[in-house]
Amino acid sequence: MSKSKNSKVVRYNRWGYIFLIPFLVVYVIFQLIPLVSTIYYSFYEYYRVGLMQVGPNWIGLENYKSIFQGSELLPYFKNTMIMWLIGFIPQILVSLLLGAWFSDNRLKLKCEGFFKVVIYLPNLIMASAFAMLFFTLFSDLGPINSLLLNSGILKERFSFFSNAAATRSIVGFMNFLMWFGNTTILLMAGMMGIDTSLMEAAEVDGANSRQKFFKITLPLLRPILIYVIITSLIGGIQMFDVPQILTSGSGSPIVKGVKTSETLIMFLNDNLFSKNYGKAGALSVFLFVITGILSLIVFKVSGNDKKAK
C-alpha cells in the first residue's frame, strides 16, 4: 500500500515512529525489563523459605514440569473459565440489550442519562469492599439466609460458601455487576459512532428495530465487540481480587480435595507469597501463552486480523 504513495507520504510516515516513542520507552523500562526477568527466573530453582534462600540454580524446564505434572493447573484453569463465563454471558447480553435500547431513537426512553450513569456505578466500589459486603450478606448467619428461612423458602440454613456452584455464582454475579456498566459504555460509544444516515436509510427501507440491530449495528460494532470480548477474556483469566477476598485467599470450598474457586492468578499469588520465584515465573509464562492463544483464536474467528493491515 505504501509503495503506491509518493515521497511526501513517506515523510509523513516518519511521524509514525515519533509518535510511538513515548509508548516504547516507557514500555521497555517499566514492563519489558520486569517481564524478561520473570521469564529468566522460570528456568531457575529459586525460592525462599523463611529466611533461607535457595538458588537461583539453573534447572532448565523443571519448574514447567512441576506445574504441568501437579494436580492444580487444570482444575484452576477450569474454575477460572467457569467463573468468567458465569459473569460474562449475562454481561454481554445485558450490555447489548441496553446499548440497543439506548441507541434506538424510536424507543425514546426517559431518564436515559440517569440509567446510563447508574449502571456503571458498581464498578466504582473497590473490589475488596464489594466482596466484604457480599461475604456479610451471604454468610451462614447473614441476612440472605435469615430472609430465606423466615419466608419459608428454605427449611434449613444454606451455606453458600460451602457450595461450589453457589460460591462460583456469587463470584460470577459480582463480576457481572461490576463490569456490565463498563461494557455497556464501551458498546454505546461504538454505537454512537455509527453513522445515523445508515439508520435513517434503513428505516426508509422499512427495517424494524430488530433488523436494524442485527444487520447494521452488530456488524459495524464488531471492532468494539472484539475489544470487549478480548479484554474481558484477559480480565477473566486475571480474575483475582473478588474470589481472593470472598474466600479469604483459600479458594474454598474444597470439593473432593480440590479447591473450586481458586483461580490461576490466585495460584500464582500463592507462589509469589511463598517467594517461589522460579515456579511463579513458569506459571506466568504459561499464563502469558494461554492468554495469547485464546485472544488469537477470538481474533481469527472474528476475521479482525485481515482488517488490521
Place this chain on the structure above:
Amino acid sequence: MKKRALSIVLTTAMVAALFAGCGKETNDGGTTGGGNGGGNGTQPTVSPDFEYTATDGGKVLNIYCWNTEFKERCEKFLPGYTAGADSTSKDKNGDVSGTAEGTYNGVTVKWNITPSKENAYQNNLDNALLKQKDAAADDKVDLFLMEADYALKYVDTTYTVPIDKLGITDADTKDQFQYTKDVVTDANGNIKGLSWQGCPSIMFYNREAAKEIFGTDDPATIQEKFKDWATFKKTAIDEVAAKGYKIMSSPNDTFRIYSNNVSSKWVADDGVTINVDPYIKQWVDDSKELVDAGAVAGTWDLWGEDWSKGFFPEAKVFAYFGPAWLVNFSMSADTEGSIGYDGGWGGITGPQGFFWGGTWITAVDGTDNASEIKQIMLDMSCSADTAKKMVQDVDEFANNKPAMEEMAKEDSGYSSKVLGGQNPLQMYLDGLNGLEIKYASAYDQGCNEAFQNAMKSYFEGASTYDEALDAFYTTVTTKYPNLKKPA
C-alpha cells in the same frame, strides 16, 4: 527489521539478567548458617560460636510489629517512653525520615507496623532482615515482635540475639513461665527473646446457657461435665445440643488444644516430609463426630463474622476456648448486648490445658541500641510491679509467676468483669502446669491454617478424609516449596 527487533529484545534480556544478578548477591550476604544455595531444603542451623553484635549509641530504635498492642503497652507501662508526633517528614539532609512515633530515654522510636494478614508482616520483616547488613545504622531493625507459631523461624537464625548477650541474666527471668522461654530457645539452648504475657487458655462458657442446660453455672460442676474429651463429647451431644445450644462455634475452636498436645512435629525428622500427628487426627475424628451430631454451630474460619456471632446470646453458642486476651479484647466485651458486656461468661479449665498466642520481643543482630532494648525487656517483662499493673489495668495475664500467684489469691482484690466477677488467674496458672513446647517447628503457622481449611471440606462432607488431606498437602507444599508430601 524483524531481526533487529529481536536483537534488541535479547540485549534487554541480558541487561535485565545482569540487574537481577547484582541484586541477588547482596541478598545472600545476610543469610546465615550455610542454609542457602544447596537446595537441600533444611532449615539453617545456628553455629554455637557465632559472634553477635549489639552495640550502643544509636539514635533511632526501629521496631517491627504487626499491630499497635505493644506500642500501647509501652505508652502505658514503660517508664521513660513518651508517645511523640505520629509522623515527621523527610528533611533535606535525610535525617528524620518516615514516621517517628515516640521517644524512649532520648532515643527516637520508630514503629514499623505491617498487618500480619496474608503473611505481609513476615514478608516485610524478612525483606528488612535480609538487607540488614547493608542498611544504614538508623535504618537497621533493632527490635521486632513475633508469635509462637513462627518464632522458631527467627530464633534458629543468627538474626536474633540471645538475651544473655544483652546482659539479661537468668536471675532476671527466673519468675517467668518456663514455656515462654522454651518457645524462643534455639538449637544451642540460647534464649532469644522475652514475652511480657503468658497465654494459658481456658474454656469460657455461657453462664445463662449453663443454668438452662445444667441448672447451675457453678464452675466446679461444669468442669466435671467437660473434664476430658470423652465426657466433653458426651455432654456436648447429649445435653448441650439436646437443649438447642451448640457446644462451640466451629470445630476450629478446639484445634489449638489438640495441636498443643501432640507428640511429633509437623515436619518429620528428615526436615522435609510433612507429618500429621496422631493427635491431630484425633481432633479430626472427634470434630467430625460432633459436627455430624449437629453439636457445632458451623464449620467457620476463626475470627470470621459467623464465628463471632456467638459472642452474643442470640447465637446460642455454649463455649469458646482461649487465653485472657480472647475474652478481653475479641469477644465484644465492650459492646452492649454481648455476653461479655453483661459479665456473662464463666471460666473452667476444660478437657485439656493449652496456650494460644502471645507476643515475644527480640533484639536483632547488629542493633545499635543494645542498652535501650535491655531496659525495655527488663521493664516490660521482668518487673513484678509492671506485671501486677498489667493485670489490674488491662486484664493481662502477665509473665511473672509469683506476681500472678499473689494476684490469684482471693484477697488480692482482682476480679474480671467480663467473667462476672470471677478471678481466673488460678485457672490460668493450673493450665500452665505440665505444658511443654517440645514439638514446635518453623512451619507451624502455615500448617495449622492449611489443615483447618482443608478439613472443613471433610467436616462438611464434600471430601473424604484422604481427599481433604491431599488438599492440605497441596497447600503446604505451595507455601513451603522445600517440603514434601509423605510417600
Place this chain on the structure above:
Amino acid sequence: MARAKNQNFSKGASLHARRVIAYIVLIFLTIICLFWFYLLFVNATRSNGELKRGFTLLPSKYFVRNFKMLLNNKELPMIRGLLNSAFISICCAGLCTYFSTMTAYAIHAYDFKAKKIMYTFILAVMMIPTQVTALGFIDLIRNMGLEDSFIPLIVPTIAAPVTFFYMKQYMDSTLPLAIIEAARIDGAGEFRTFNQVILPIMKPAIAVQAIFTFVSSWNNYFTPALVLHDLNKMTLPILLARLRSFEWSKLDMGMIYMMIAFSIFPVIVFYLCLSRFIVGGVAMGSVKG
C-alpha cells in the same frame, strides 16, 4: 419480546410494550446497582456493636460519630491519602489517555515498515497480567531508587496496551483517514493535527478511557502496596488495608464502613462530572467524512 416486535400488526402497541419491558429491566438493574451504595451508607451510620449483632436496612444515628472517629485517627491520615489518591489518579487518567491516543494514532494514520510488528507486539503484551511482572517491577524500582515515589505509579500508564487497543478500535470505526488528509492540505503540522484535530474527535473515547483509568488507578491496591511505605504517601486503598494491623479491640466496624464510603465518594463525584461530558460530548464527536 422479540416475537412482539416481529408481529408488526400494531406498531404503536409493540413499541409501547417494548418500552414497558425496557423500563422494568432498567429499574431492576438500577436497584441492584444502587443497593450496595445504600448498604454502605446505612452501615456507615451504625455503631460497632450494632454492626456486629446483625443487619438492617434502616440507618442508625452514628454517622457523625463514625466520621469524627475516622478523621481523628492519627494512624490513618485520610485527608492526606485522599489528596495522594487524587493526584495519582488524575495524572494517570491524563497521561494514559493522551499517550494511548497518540500511540493508536501512530498505528492508525501512518504507514511504516515496523507498523505491523508494533501492532502485533502491543496486542501480544496486552495479555500479560500485572501480577506476572510484579517481581521484576519491584526489583527495578528499588534499583532505580524510586521507592516511596509516585513516579512508578504514574509514568508506566503511558504505555497502556489496553487503552491503546480501545483507541485503535475506536479510530477504526470513526476516524476516516480523509480527515487527516484534509488537515494536511490545510497545511497543519503532524503534531498540531494530532492535538487540534484528532484529539477533539476522540473526545468521547478519551472521556470513557479517562474514567476507566481514573477508577482503576484510584482503586489500585496491588502496585501502590509494593511501592509506598511512608504513611504520608499512602493512597486510600493502602490505608484501608492498614486497618487490619489494628488491635482487635480497636477495630470499629462503623469506622471501617465510613472509611469505605469516604474512599469511594470522590470517585463518584469525578465519575458524575465526566459522565455528563460523555453524554453531551457525543454530538461534538460525530464529525463524519
